[in-house]
Amino acid sequence: MTRYAEKDTAITGIGMSEVSRGATKSALALTVDACLEAIADAGLTRAEIDGIATWPGERADGSGFSAVGCAAVQDALRLKLGWYAGGGEAPGQYGAVFNAIGAIAAGLCRNVLIFRTMYEATARKTAFANALLKEGQRQAGPFAWYAPYYTYAAALQQALFFNLYVHKSGITLEQVAQIPINQRRNAGLNPKAVYRTPITLADYLAAPLIATPLRLFDCDVPCDGAVAIIVSRLDVARGLRNPPVRIEAIGSSMQYRNSWTQLDALDTQAQPKVAEMMWSRTDLKPADVDIAQLYDGFTFHTLNWLENFGFCERYGAKDFIEGGTRIALEGDLPVNTGGGALSAGRLHAYGAVHEACTQLWGRGGERQVKGGPQVCATSTAGGPLAGAMLLVRD
Amino acid sequence: MHTPKPPARIPPAVDMDSQPYWTGGKDGQLLIHRCADCAYFVHPPVPFCPACEGRNVAPVPVSGRGRVATFTINHKQWVPGLPVPYVLALVELEEQADVRLVGNITHCDPAEVTFGMAVEVWFEQLDDLWVPLFRPVERL
Numbered sequence: 236m237t238r239y240a241e242k243d244t245a246i247t248g249i250g251m252s253e254v255s256r257g258a259t260k261s262a263l264a265l266t267v268d269a270c271l272e273a274i275a276d277a278g279l280t281r282a283e284i285d286g287i288a289t290w291p292g293e294r295a296d297g298s299g300f301s302a303v304g305c306a307a308v309q310d311a312l313r314l315k316l317g318w319y320a321g322g323g324e325a326p327g328q329y330g331a332v333f334n335a336i337g338a339i340a341a342g343l344c345r346n347v348l349i350f351r352t353m354y355e356a357t358a359r360k361t362a363f364a365n366a367l368l369k370e371g372q373r374q375a376g377p378f379a380w381y382a383p384y385y386t387y388a389a390a391l392q393q394a395l396f397f398n399l400y401v402h403k404s405g406i407t408l409e410q411v412a413q414i415p416i417n418q419r420r421n422a423g424l425n426p427k428a429v430y431r432t433p434i435t436l437a438d439y440l441a442a443p444l445i446a447t448p449l450r451l452f453d454c455d456v457p458c459d460g461a462v463a464i465i466v467s468r469l470d471v472a473r474g475l476r477n478p479p480v481r482i483e484a485i486g487s488s489m490q491y492r493n494s495w496t497q498l499d500a501l502d503t504q505a506q507p508k509v510a511e512m513m514w515s516r517t518d519l520k521p522a523d524v525d526i527a528q529l530y531d532g533f534t535f536h537t538l539n540w541l542e543n544f545g546f547c548e549r550y551g552a553k554d555f556i557e558g559g560t561r562i563a564l565e566g567d568l569p570v571n572t573g574g575g576a577l578s579a580g581r582l583h584a585y586g587a588v589h590e591a592c593t594q595l596w597g598r599g600g601e602r603q604v605k606g607g608p609q610v611c612a613t614s615t616a617g618g619p620l621a622g623a624m625l626l627v628r629d
Numbered sequence: 630m631h632t633p634k635p636p637a638r639i640p641p642a643v644d645m646d647s648q649p650y651w652t653g654g655k656d657g658q659l660l661i662h663r664c665a666d667c668a669y670f671v672h673p674p675v676p677f678c679p680a681c682e683g684r685n686v687a688p689v690p691v692s693g694r695g696r697v698a699t700f701t702i703n704h705k706q707w708v709p710g711l712p713v714p715y716v717l718a719l720v721e722l723e724e725q726a727d728v729r730l731v732g733n734i735t736h737c738d739p740a741e742v743t744f745g746m747a748v749e750v751w752f753e754q755l756d757d758l759w760v761p762l763f764r765p766v767e768r769l
Contacts, residue, residue, distance in 0.1 A: 375642035380673065380731050383638040383760045384717055387707035391717050394701035402699075402744050446703040446717070494673070496719060496729050501699055 239516050240340035245472035245479030247465045248277025249592045254460035254580045262302035262354040265461040273463035278476035286344030290331040291323025299358030318343035326487040327616025328584040333487045335466045347466045351585035355457035394446035397535040400502040401448050404550035412439040413559040414534040415452040422574025424602035429580040453534040458580030462589050479629040486513030486623035498619040505621040506543035513623045521545040525608035528587035530615045531575040540614045569604045584615035595628040633710030638755050646674040649688035654752025654759025660688035672728040693750035695720040702739045714739045736764035
């Protein structure tokens with residue numbers, strides 16, 4: 236029988252810097268804060284960290300999308316490593332975690348420090364206000380096909396996919412709105428969330444239309460902040476101070492065309508086969524999941540994941556979230572319990588892992604889900620990229 | 630009152646494979662790579678046919694007609710002077726639906742664009758390139 240390497244790993248510590256719409260510190264300083272907190276939380280010392288990973292690695296392009304890479308962190312903390320990797324060509328943001336699982340299985344390291352640093356709030360105050368296009372240069376890479384068409388932001392690309400989803404599913408604005416409304420309610424109970432004032436359906440409908448069907452509150456909030464987690468070999472994890480949060484199963488597949496224009500299923504994106512892979516590596520079922528931290532770069536990602544994880548049927552998310560009670564903290568499946576990227580800040584799927592562990596360790600304070608949740612589904616990314624993890628408290 | 634100039638389209642970086650796509654418009658042609666052995670259209674262009682593993686793949690003129698696979702009407706003025714609203718779309722080529730081309734839909738009110746709408750290519754010069762754009766097929 237196949238032994239899946241992720242089952243021999245666990246998250247053992249988490250850390251998060253201040254999160255804001257304009258940092259008081261440098262991006263590296265934020266990263267160091269998050270990393271030191273995660274190392275201490277795991278009950279480890281710097282000397283015991285023997286691996287480091289990030290996604291997508293340092294991008295010194297002024298966008299703030301990934302202002303800090305492995306090298307800067309390793310040197311700042313003077314880590315002595317058996318393995319390191321930072322890079323963007325992976326199944327979305329969790330690529331760093333999947334790489335770490337492989338490195339641990341290969342015997343290259345035992346305790347991997349994984350971090351993700353965003354500095355987009357500060358970047359947007361000083362630089363060209365979007366991530367995709369730069370004036371005065373020819374656009375290379377996968378987005379070259381979009382370059383001449385005023386595709387100034389990821390919002391436009393994603394709007395292409397989501398408009399088809401709306402067309403096929405028949406979801407209404409009032410139904411979509413339950414995602415941001417629920418998350419803002421949760422953010423109100425999260426002291427670190429960037430936006431904490433509740434929003435109503437009227438607020439959602441009155442907010443500016445960005446690109447049909449996306450409105451302002453469908454979009455995540457650029458922020459400055461860093462998250463770090465420690466992924467340890469399971470036997471090591473069991474000797475540390477926190478109950479290990481085991482990585483029960485991962486989805487990292489790429490079964491579709493890897494292209495932002497030619498991806499096979501426009502309205503479901505790359506998620507269905509990724510979710511299928513994750514479920515194929517565990518005996519657990521969707522009904523066993525207590526909470527879900529679903530990618531929410533845009534609200535529609537969360538809708539897509541509800542369906543693709545099998546929490547509801549294809550195009551059934553509109554009924555699943557109707558009225559918002561099922562996905563609320565007190566509901567059958569609490570979703571994005573800390574406010575998510577839509578309200579807590581765009582920590583790009585690592586805020587979600589941090590929140591998953593916070594909940595599984597019972598540290599949620601006012602927003603703690605009752606009944607001691609044990610199983611959390613997490614997911615990342617859109618377009619042709621997707622990754623998923625099922626986390627289980629040991 | 631000073632009105633900012635509309636922003637220029639941002640040109641793509643072009644290589645030997647993609648150059649025909651971005652310059653065919655000079656002669657009024659939309660050029661898409663096609664396998665000479667099995668007739669499969671290969672886009673984005675690469676001189677290898679994933680259908681038959683043939684290497685005889687070269688650009689050929691196509692109809693320039695297609696259907697709107699999906700679209701969005703952009704309302705946000707991302708940069709000063711950007712005229713809004715405008716339509717960004719993915720267009721499925723008439724000859725082969727899994728050749729999906731990006732473009733703006735022009736020559737119509739954005740509110741008139743629909744899923745599956747029949748469109749045809751036209752070209753706008755941008756420096757040394759000719760950018761494919763799409764407009765509704767003339768109704769006779």
